Amino acid sequence: MTDLATPVTTRKDWSSDQEVRWCPGCGDYSILTAVQLLMPELGAKREDTVFVSGIGCSSRFPYYMNTYGVHSIHGRAPALATGLAVARPDLHVWVITGDGDALSIGGNHLLHALRRNVNLTIILFNNQIYGLTKGQYSPTSEPGKVTKSTPLGSLDHPYNPVSLALGAEASFVARTHDLDRKHMMETFRRAYEHRGAALVEVYQNCNVFNDGAFDAITSKDNRPSMLIPLEHGKPVRFGANGEKGVVIDGHGSAVIVDVDQVGEDNLLVHDETVGDPTLAFSLSRLSEGPNSPTPIGVFRDVERPDYGTLVQSQLVDAAARKGPGDLGALLRSGTTWTVA
Amino acid sequence: MADTISRARQAKSLDRVVIRFAGDSGDGMQLAGDRFTTSSAIYGNDLSTLPDFPAEIRAPAGTVAGVSAFQVHFSDHDIFTPGDHPDVLVAMNPAALKAHARDLEPGAAVLLNSDSFDERSLQKAGYTSDPRGDGSLAGLKVYEVPMTSLTLEAVKPSGTKARDAERSKNFFALGLVSWMYSRPMEPTLEWVAKRFANNEMVREANTLACKAGWNFGETAEIFESVYEVRPAQLPPGTYTNISGNTALAWGIIAAGQLAKLPVFLGSYPITPASDVLHELSKHKNFGVRTFQAEDEIAGVSAALGAAYGGALGVTTTSGPGLDLKAEAIGLAISLELPLVVFDIQRGGPSTGLPTKTEQADLLHAIYGRHGEAPLPVVAPITPGDCFYTAIEAARLALKYRTPVIVLSDGYLANGAEPWPVPEVESLPDLSAEFSFASTPNKVEPDGSEVFWPYLRDPETLARPWAVPGTPGLMHRLGGLEKSDGAGNVSYDPVNHDLMVRLRAQKVAGIVADIPPIEVDDPTGDAELLVLGWGSTYGAICAAARAVRASGAKVAHAQLRHLNPFPANLGDVVRAYKRVLVPEVNLGQLRKLVRAEFLVDAQGLNQVSGLPFRRVDVQEAIISQLMALGTEGR
Numbered sequence: 001m002t003d004l005a006t007p008v009t010t011r012k013d014w015s016s017d018q019e020v021r022w023c024p025g026c027g028d029y030s031i032l033t034a035v036q037l038l039m040p041e042l043g044a045k046r047e048d049t050v051f052v053s054g055i056g057c058s059s060r061f062p063y064y065m066n067t068y069g070v071h072s073i074h075g076r077a078p079a080l081a082t083g084l085a086v087a088r089p090d091l092h093v094w095v096i097t098g099d100g101d102a103l104s105i106g107g108n109h110l111l112h113a114l115r116r117n118v119n120l121t122i123i124l125f126n127n128q129i130y131g132l133t134k135g136q137y138s139p140t141s142e143p144g145k146v147t148k149s150t151p152l153g154s155l156d157h158p159y160n161p162v163s164l165a166l167g168a169e170a171s172f173v174a175r176t177h178d179l180d181r182k183h184m185m186e187t188f189r190r191a192y193e194h195r196g197a198a199l200v201e202v203y204q205n206c207n208v209f210n211d212g213a214f215d216a217i218t219s220k221d222n223r224p225s226m227l228i229p230l231e232h233g234k235p236v237r238f239g240a241n242g243e244k245g246v247v248i249d250g251h252g253s254a255v256i257v258d259v260d261q262v263g264e265d266n267l268l269v270h271d272e273t274v275g276d277p278t279l280a281f282s283l284s285r286l287s288e289g290p291n292s293p294t295p296i297g298v299f300r301d302v303e304r305p306d307y308g309t310l311v312q313s314q315l316v317d318a319a320a321r322k323g324p325g326d327l328g329a330l331l332r333s334g335t336t337w338t339v340a
Numbered sequence: 341m342a343d344t345i346s347r348a349r350q351a352k353s354l355d356r357v358v359i360r361f362a363g364d365s366g367d368g369m370q371l372a373g374d375r376f377t378t379s380s381a382i383y384g385n386d387l388s389t390l391p392d393f394p395a396e397i398r399a400p401a402g403t404v405a406g407v408s409a410f411q412v413h414f415s416d417h418d419i420f421t422p423g424d425h426p427d428v429l430v431a432m433n434p435a436a437l438k439a440h441a442r443d444l445e446p447g448a449a450v451l452l453n454s455d456s457f458d459e460r461s462l463q464k465a466g467y468t469s470d471p472r473g474d475g476s477l478a479g480l481k482v483y484e485v486p487m488t489s490l491t492l493e494a495v496k497p498s499g500t501k502a503r504d505a506e507r508s509k510n511f512f513a514l515g516l517v518s519w520m521y522s523r524p525m526e527p528t529l530e531w532v533a534k535r536f537a538n539n540e541m542v543r544e545a546n547t548l549a550c551k552a553g554w555n556f557g558e559t560a561e562i563f564e565s566v567y568e569v570r571p572a573q574l575p576p577g578t579y580t581n582i583s584g585n586t587a588l589a590w591g592i593i594a595a596g597q598l599a600k601l602p603v604f605l606g607s608y609p610i611t612p613a614s615d616v617l618h619e620l621s622k623h624k625n626f627g628v629r630t631f632q633a634e635d636e637i638a639g640v641s642a643a644l645g646a647a648y649g650g651a652l653g654v655t656t657t658s659g660p661g662l663d664l665k666a667e668a669i670g671l672a673i674s675l676e677l678p679l680v681v682f683d684i685q686r687g688g689p690s691t692g693l694p695t696k697t698e699q700a701d702l703l704h705a706i707y708g709r710h711g712e713a714p715l716p717v718v719a720p721i722t723p724g725d726c727f728y729t730a731i732e733a734a735r736l737a738l739k740y741r742t743p744v745i746v747l748s749d750g751y752l753a754n755g756a757e758p759w760p761v762p763e764v765e766s767l768p769d770l771s772a773e774f775s776f777a778s779t780p781n782k783v784e785p786d787g788s789e790v791f792w793p794y795l796r797d798p799e800t801l802a803r804p805w806a807v808p809g810t811p812g813l814m815h816r817l818g819g820l821e822k823s824d825g826a827g828n829v830s831y832d833p834v835n836h837d838l839m840v841r842l843r844a845q846k847v848a849g850i851v852a853d854i855p856p857i858e859v860d861d862p863t864g865d866a867e868l869l870v871l872g873w874g875s876t877y878g879a880i881c882a883a884a885r886a887v888r889a890s891g892a893k894v895a896h897a898q899l900r901h902l903n904p905f906p907a908n909l910g911d912v913v914r915a916y917k918r919v920l921v922p923e924v925n926l927g928q929l930r931k932l933v934r935a936e937f938l939v940d941a942q943g944l945n946q947v948s949g950l951p952f953r954r955v956d957v958q959e960a961i962i963s964q965l966m967a968l969g970t971e972g973r
């Protein structure tokens with residue numbers, strides 16, 4: 001179903017005729033725009049692209065893409081997408097999910113899709129709130145958060161989605177945010193090009209129920225001092241004049257330092273390709289939440305055979321060993337006898 | 341073999357025998373029963389089997405909870421059930437005797453492994469006195485055979501260590517029972533040679549033990565006679581012995597081949613359905629993808645995802661798993677994609693009785709989802725019928741783009757029967773029942789051609805199945821209500837009302853595509869109809885035959901399609917004065933029959949974890965006939 005010519009498309013080709021229905025000002029719009037702008041650049045084909053989502057504000061996403069798409073049930077998008085990606089390794093399957101969908105009701109499926117390394121590009125819209133159900137705390141909400149369901153403040157310790165994905169040994173893990181289109185597009189492109197499970201956490205503003213949750217790190221003024229860009233092969237450094245940096249201390253933890261004090265040469269040089277996820281994990285622990293300097297970019301990008309390819313190769317092996325399936329022979333494969 | 345194994349005595353002829361092999365879970369009773377069944381099948385008997393194993397993998401050795409049993413009924417005529425009462429009980433230890441003695445009728449034979457009747461074992465089994473001496477086995481023919489020590493002695497030449505040697509005692513028992521019933525030993529010995537080809541010691545030990553069992557029968561003068569059960573007159577053809585779970589697995593492989601679609605199984609291990617996953621996993625050379633998912637929900641969701649991609653999506657489960665899959669099955673109803681769901685019913689609610697049978701998921705299968713969410717439900721009636729039911733379920737799923745639930749149960753799943761192997765050419769061509777959409781199906785007012793995912797086939801009401809990868813047919817599906825035709829999200833009340841009715845009409849319309857129910861009413865003037873569904877077929881057939889043999893009249897019909905019902909079912913149930921519905925539940929089909937046809941159907945209900953015995957159904961039929969007689973007067 002693929003021919004070799006790279007299709008020339010525009011953003012319009014990737015937009016469905018459905019009216020986008022998110023609240024005005026919602027961060028979801030900019031993520032949709034980034035993806036729609038990116039698709040023509042990727043040379044992807046609409047008919048070979050599928051967006052699968054669960055339930056939540058972000059999960060309406062497939063309806064706005066002029067591709068194949070399934071808006072499934074709450075939390076189960078990675079499971080449904082696994083079946084699709086395994087049955088059809090020729091497709092490019094995206095999963096669109098949110099913090100409640102992916103980490104609460106569907107937490108199990110996300111972990112298993114990551115550990116199996118199913119060929120999926122997973123975009124997790126993290127707005128730290130339940131938007132569609134009108135404002136309850138989510139598994140990424142900060143402790144003490146006052147919402148309709150937590151009038152005295154939330155008692156739950158939140159997940160860090162990047163740490164969680166690294167714990168499941170995901171082969172690609174990245175973070176970006178909805179106010180930087182260029183960074184989003186670049187991160188999505190990297191995720192798209194990764195064969196296997198790729199998870200991108202996107203800090204996304206819900207301006208209705210959790211407005212400004214990421215302002216402390218993503219507003220134009222705060223970015224230089226609060227976002228730590230991770231770039232492969234480069235020292236991990238930030239601050240308006242690059243005055244801050246990251247080193248690994250004696251316990252293997254990443255810590256923020258003044259470059260003046262440790263010297264430029266002693267800064268951690270980011271390596272996405274380290275097999276052991278420990279280093280990437282320690283980077284993910286630099287910030288507890290979006291209130292202190294927080295790394296963005298690609299934490300980890302390692303090669304590992306993807307699940308669908310492995311499944312496919314077992315089929316090919318079995319057919320080579322036993323010959324292609326012969327139904328008549330199968331039905332007679334047990335002990336048989338003949339009644340004359 | 342002929343020189344070592346000869347027949348010294350004249351065999352007495354019997355028309356049917358029921359043998360139950362019982363021992364500790366570790367004693368290899370399932371294997372002994374299975375091998376005995378195979379030799380009987382090759383010999384040409386008709387047969388039916390009922391394995392019965394404990395839920396715990398290894399309950400404490402020697403306890404009643406750890407007893408595993410296998411019953412086989414073999415005969416010189418066609419039979420329908422594994423038999424009500426064993427004629428012979430092989431008990432490898434006191435616990436096995438304790439667990440099964442109550443099922444024996446006077447005159448039955450008991451073959452005891454006397455080596456295991458020491459004080460400790462008796463105690464573990466819960467005996468306060470030795471049943472061999474306290475009169476509790478009165479009326480039974482008890483044969484005490486020191487099976488353990490005879491086995492140890494027999495296998496010495498193989499060089500096996502005592503601990504391992506003892507494990508061959510199931511083959512000793514098998515050899516002895518084979519002698520008693522004049523079964524050929526060759527198939528068993530050939531099987532041992534093949535199965536243990538790479539383990540000379542075990543091969544040798546099992547062979548020696550088996551022969552020793554046979555020779556013991558021959559030489560020890562404790563058995564007054566040997567018996568024989570002549571081959572049955574089965575219709576000509578090639579036969580194989582098949583269990584329900586294997587038949588389901590083969591049926592779905594066949595369905596994939598007949599539909600020319602790759603099979604995708606999404607499954608989570610659960611008793612008693614796991615064997616379908618195991619069997620399908622063996623046949624990857626058919627292009628079958630088996631996915632052991634992280635949970636039941638992922639299993640069904642992945643199967644649905646694969647179906648969206650154009651595969652024959654299948655998921656397998658048992659009761660608790662069906663609960664978990666309900667939401668995803670509802671999504672499949674909304675997406676209108678083909679999906680086959682195998683529910684191997686077991687005792688419920690909750691974890692219930694994992695290794696025991698029940699038919700109590702019927703209403704769950706038909707109604708167990710939120711909203712108006714109808715789907716077709718079919719049920720196999722014998723182990724071999726599981727094969728055809730899997731194909732029928734796939735046919736309905738593919739043709740009508742709907743999930744279909746298949747209700748098998750623990751009894752069919754593990755039971756086995758001789759099955760005439762069909763010719764592949766005789767199976768239906770499923771690829772003719774559906775096709776993938778390849779072109780736009782709608783012209784807009786401006787002349788442009790578009791694809792409407794919910795523009796239905798006027799006849800089947802199925803919506804087009806356009807798989808990703810097809811240029812020009814990109815569309816979005818989802819669990820939110822869709823507009824008729826165009827398939828965009830729609831909250832319009834009139835549209836929702838229409839879509840709910842269309843989905844219901846689509847499923848109801850399948851009635852025109854399924855055969856009418858057949859009634860077995862030999863004289864045509866019976867007043868009582870016994871209406872069963874699924875796995876009760878055998879017991880009802882056997883009961884009806886017995887009742888007719890005594891001169892009374894009874895009609896029998898067995899449902900395979902539970903939703904929709906066959907078109908003539910209403911006429912059939914109304915045509916009889918009385919309708920009796922035997923079910924291994926508290927009356928679920930009866931409720932449906934009453935609601936649907938306003939017929940005062942009577943129930944015969946049993947939820948003991950066991951299938952009906954012939955006699956249970958027979959007695960119910962007789963009491964219904966007596967009631968009819970009184971009414972008539």
Ligand code: SF4
Pocket residue numbers: 021022023025026027028057058127131132205206207208209
């Ligand atoms: S509720 Fe929040 S997340 Fe949802 S659409 Fe509105 S602004 Fe966006």
